[in-house]
Amino acid sequence: MQCARLTVPLDYSKPDGDTVTIGVLRHKASDSTGRVGALVVNPGGPGASGMALAASLSTHFSGSELGQRFDLIGFDPRGVGASEPKVHCLTDRERDAQRAEDLGVDGSPAGVAQQESAARDFAAKCAQRTEHGPEMLANLGTRDVARDMDVLRSALGEPKLTYLGYSYGTRIGYTYAQEFPGNVRAMVLDGAVDPSQDSLDEQIAQGAGFETAFNEFAAWCAARQDCVVGADPAEASQAFQNLARPLIDNPVPLRDGRKLTYADATLGTIQALYSQQLWQTLNTGLNDLRSGRGETLMALADMYNERDPGGRYSNNQDAFTAIRCVDDPPVTDKTKILDAENRFEQVAPFLDDGRANGAALDSCAFWPVPNTLQPHEPKISGVPPVLVISTTNDPATPYQAGVNLAEAMNGALLTFEGTQHTAFLQGNQCVDTAGSAYLINNTLPPVGQRCAAQ
Structure with a gap:
């Protein structure tokens, strides 16, 4: 695996001002001739480490078609984990x-x-x-993480983003799609945070x-x-x-x-x-x-x-x-x-x-700084159909949130019948096959497809 730091503006309204760094981890595709691109992943939280997620997924990736066709990219969002400075x-x-x-x-x-x-x-x-104090806190949210992710896409040499977001990582995904609709290739959003709900x-x-x-x-x-x-x-x-x-x-x-x-x-x-x-x-x-x-x-x-x-x-x-x-608004x-x-x-x-x-x-x-986002239903055009995966008895991100997000983004819904938080790349063959086919070939599962726990 390879690691690096990506330098981005602390405040995107001041591109020549102070900078922060984003920790990045890469597991390269094993088949360079059949490589599709880079798959950027985030585990949610918010505040969880995408580098740790990439490391944990790398073993599964190595023996799969996804691992042959994609570089696996995990990043720690600004202020988190290996990114600097950290929120403290x-x-x-x-x-x-x-x-x-x-x-x-x-x-x-x-x-x-x-x-x-x-x-x-x-x-x-x-x-x-926290280093940079209130200025860092004011530019820490998902709005700015989405901007960082587009810089990462560019630094990786990817014309369009292929993204897998779990849990709160789905918010990063649909925020990115709103900010950069023309830069989306494919998105799997698993365990949706309902964009229209307040805290x-x-x-x-x-x-x-x-x-x-x-x-x-x-x-x-x-x-x-x-x-x-x-x-x-x-x-x-x-x-x-x-x-x-x-x-x-x-x-x-x-x-x-x-x-x-x-x-x-x-x-x-x-x-x-x-x-x-x-x-x-x-x-x-x-x-x-x-x-x-x-x-x-x-x-x-x-x-x-x-x-x-x-x-x-x-x-x-x-x-x-x-x-x-x-x-979120206080x-x-x-x-x-x-x-x-x-x-x-x-x-x-x-x-x-x-x-x-x-x-x-x-x-x-x-909180010493104002919020930068509001609950709302995403208004997105020009984005390829996304794949939303929702688990019937998900304890942390209830099933209906996935239904709502798929509808809001005009995407496809894949239902996993189980009791756990998120499902993709966690050993269920039905879910993994459908998600992998979408990421590799942009092939959506049949309307109404459901996968049972094994």
Whole structure:
């Protein structure tokens, strides 16, 4: 594999001003004579590493027709991973302390004040500790990542972009298509973020998605003798609450000196619901919790937060918040926030903490720079048909979002019937064959095609 840095303007309105660099990784096509071009990939997040995705996909690519025909290109979006400068808000110790405080469960006026103080402090530290400060934060969002991706396309010598975006990477894809419609060759958008939803509606839709995945986990678990949520899936939410809620007042001490809080137990559960491969680990972790041990659930929560065993964090969570705050309008109406919190608990009862909600403002309400995007339905012309892949029981990006995006972009919809987050190049032959045929030959799957889990 080859790596490089791509230099781009910090602020595209000042092309001769300060610059930033984008980390890029390339796995070259194995058949130079039959090479189609470069396939640029992004895993979403926002804030996840495209270089890491390319590295993880490279083994699969090496033995496939895609690997023969395409260079595989992963890039870390500006401010993320190997790109420089990185968004930096909290130290490792501060991140551990923030998780240990578990402020989100206290909806009292005092609790809301604490949450808002922490949110304000986080926003201030992002501006203080990130190189170029507010100017970097103002030019960090998907609008500018799409522009970077077009510079990358040009630097790779590609007349048109071939792109694979997962999850939040679908937002990068359709933003690019709006900005540079004449530069698109093909796009696979897998696990769509609904472009027309605001941040509150998106959270509620995610809550419903995780509830569906939790119910699927409960049905799988019910057939096991050691099922921690019991033999009746209808009782699973209550069983989970009975295990998790006591952590609010009595977090479980861990061997490394930390404590498993309610927030980390639920976050670890959410991490496991992204993939059926983690369901056994989740059942083990919840059984451990019932016995007073929290290491397994904390390991899942650490996986979500990208914390290594030595206590070092990637900047994923800092970048996640920074990007969302510049991509979406801030929500400052507490009536709307409280309504969204109540609706979230209705659609995802297993995540109801049993405490009163308080409608605290998040860090985006205190962000030092304005947002650069608005929720909207893409208005795109002159773009070849894209392929949208949507999973029926996707916990993080619900199925309907993919339906909506395919319709908005006049693209084709490929349905995967499964319970996981995204599907392409993850071992399902039906999905992989259809997606590969589209990328190589621009051949769309038949209208209404559905792929079953194997």
